[in-house]
Amino acid sequence: MRREPEALIKFFGKLLPENEPVSLAQRLVRFPTENPPGNEAGAIEHLAEVVQDWGFETELLWTDTGRVNLVARLGWGNRSRRILFNGHLDVVPSGDQAAWTREPFEGKIADGRLWGRGAADMKGGVAAMLWAARLIQLSKEQPHDAEIVFHLVSDEETGGTHGAKFLVDHGLARADAAVVGEPTGLNVVVASKGAIWSRLNVKGKSAHGSIPHLGENAIERMADLILRLGDMPLQGEHPLLGPPTINLGTITGGSKINMVPDRCVLEVDRRVLPGESRQAALGQLTRLVEEFRADTGVEVDLEEILYASGYEIDPAEKIVQAALRAAEAVTGEPKEPRGARGFTDARFYFLEAGIPTIILGPGSISQAHAADEFVEIEQLRLSVGLYALIISRFLSGSG
């Protein structure tokens, strides 16, 4: 029997125990999984217990760096059609406590919101995707010959090497489509920027602050280099993502007010568009540094800290169309494919495992990494129905 989306949503809504997804998200927020250092294990082991109780198959995979990832599966028949959901359990540090009016790891529910670090990014999404599968399991809308796979991972906030990438590298990402439940305000994201993070190290020569002419001031030299970085042209514009950007994120230099600093270090966050190559973006920075070195004789080196490629998928992909239709049905609003400026684990699934991957989840991206982070409970609950609808339609092959 095929139900219309509205009927299906209502049906799932009735099945959904009032507070369960919110309570699961709340329990997850109460694990302080700050990364760094990345102590996700408690939250991930808790999830393994929860879904084992539901009858999902689970596998905990530990990296040799002591990080853990959970692969959970719910399947029917020969499992020939498969949808994968990814969620990370690490959160960025809560930061300056004075900026918070709520306890970051208390998981307080007030004003229709679940508050706390990770509520939006992305423990709300994790709770919702698991409950969506649970609803499918409890319902009579069971797919045939299909499987729902969850990658509940560590290490997203510091690059994903020990999390999603680890699972992809171990051949555990095989699916017809993937959904990364990062906060998008229930919009369907089909493109995101990547990033090259680099560190510029300018060397000078120290001297006493009363005789600066005998030293070489690394901070002053860095100031020259920063002006050049500001003039560096950034080419290109993406219809969903806008232009590439550059942000000077941190600077350190000098050890004492009365000394000429012999070292100044700048960290630069250059965001790249899908299709903009690592070589091209890094090459531009390298040339700028080489020119600076040639013009000034200043010793400066450039070190790459992190690279994440941008990615985009064709909006005509089945998963995109299924998600757009489901999001329209659930929210009652028209939906268009969107772009996301931050990079996520989605890139591993698409670029390394070849899986059409969207990003879609409850909560606002403006909440991610902010003080007083929250997810709206209504949105969390809607996303359960939304994911369930996507699963149901995608696995039944009706798109």
Ligand SMILES: [Zn+2]
């Ligand atoms: Zn995230």
